[in-house]
Amino acid sequence: MNRLHTLLVSALLLALATPLAAAPTKDKAKQTNKKLYCWNEGGQKVCGDALPAHAIDSARTEISARSGLTTRQVDRALTAEERVAAEQAARAARSAAMAEEARKRRDHAMAESYATEQELRDSFQERIILLDETVKASQLGIDGRRQTLLSLLRRxxxxxxxxxxxxxxxxxxxxxxxxELMHQQDMLKQQLLERSVADDDLAAALERYHGMKARRPNQG
Known part of the structure; x- marks a missing residue:
């Protein structure tokens, strides 16, 4: 009976002692994960172990309190105008990437489709002639629009x-x-840009065409 009583008492003491023993470990973990925050406020660097509400959107550096090393750099929150600009830039980049990929697929298909280099050159020449005519038409339209505007301004x-x-x-x-004049001038700028790269597009298509023909000499 005494032995059983002794075992029960020992078990009870062990159960009571376990949370107490775990507490220092938990406190130590909290201390290990503790961070310091540094941010600019009124042109001066401010640091603290807590980030105040007014500094949440500010750029900041997070530092480990244990090692003193920087663990994270956080940029300031973007303004509404900056978010809109960033979204527009991202959409423009995606559109440009899609357009470039489409151009590459188109040129690849063209190089695959033509039996001779001259056929490929003729196809591009048709595109170049169309671009030249479009540019001339836009320039004439702009000249006419400018004369109309000058006449109105004179009146x-x-x-x-x-x-x-x-x-x-x-x-x-x-x-x-x-x-309308501003709109037509913007269109002309885009047309001139397309015309300026047409020769480069032809050169790139010819290069791919020659490369594919060199890899498959028995196909033409």
Whole structure:
């Protein structure tokens, strides 16, 4: 009976002692994971063991309190305008990548489709001629739009010199012509860019064409 009593007491003491023994380990783990935060506030560097609410969106450095080494760099939160700009830039990059991939597939298919180099050159020449005609048409349209705008501006200037008000119809027409002129000029810039790379596209397509023909000499 005494032996059983002794075993029960020992077990009880062991059960009571286990949480106490685990507590220092838990505290030690918390101490090991403790971090320091450093951020700029009013042009000065501020550090603390807690990050205040007003500094959550600020750029900061997180440092291990145990080792003193930097564990993380956090950039400041973007403003609404910056987020919109970043999203637009990401969409533009994705669109450019998709367009480039499509161009490569198109050129690859073209190089596969033509039996001779001359057929490939003729195909590109048709594209170049079309681009040249498009550029000329845009330039003529811009010249005509500019002359119309100048005429309207001249009428508005004459009205002002004669101490007469510029009518709303004339003012609206001037604004419309100017917007259309800007739009056409933007289109011309894009067309000129496409024309400027057409020769490079032909050279790249010819290079791929020659490379494929060299790998398969028995196919033409």
């Amino acid at each position: 508005a200037g004459e009205a002002e010199l004669g101490a007469k008000p510029v009518s709303k119809t004339l003012a609206d027409n001037i604004r419309h012509q100017h917007e």
